[in-house]
Amino acid sequence: MPTCDRCGTSLAFNDETTKLVEYACTSCHATEIVWKESHRDTGTVTAAAASKTPLGAD
Ligand SMILES: [Zn+2]
Secondary structure, three states: OOEOOOOOOEOEEEEEOOOEEEEEOOOOOOEEEEEOHHHHHHHHHHHHHHHHOOOOOO
8 A cells, every 4th residue: 555645644545447546645635546557558568569550551
């Protein structure tokens, strides 16, 4: 569990989607977004594959 950058309090789980996890500080109400590794990897692969696809190759 991450800690708050502002006050050092342990962040509480707030919300989660398929792309990210959101934590919230119970002391100062700051929020922190943590992107999931699987989402970033998928995006990288997709972008790389798309850029290597030649246009009008046939
Ligand atoms: Zn805080």
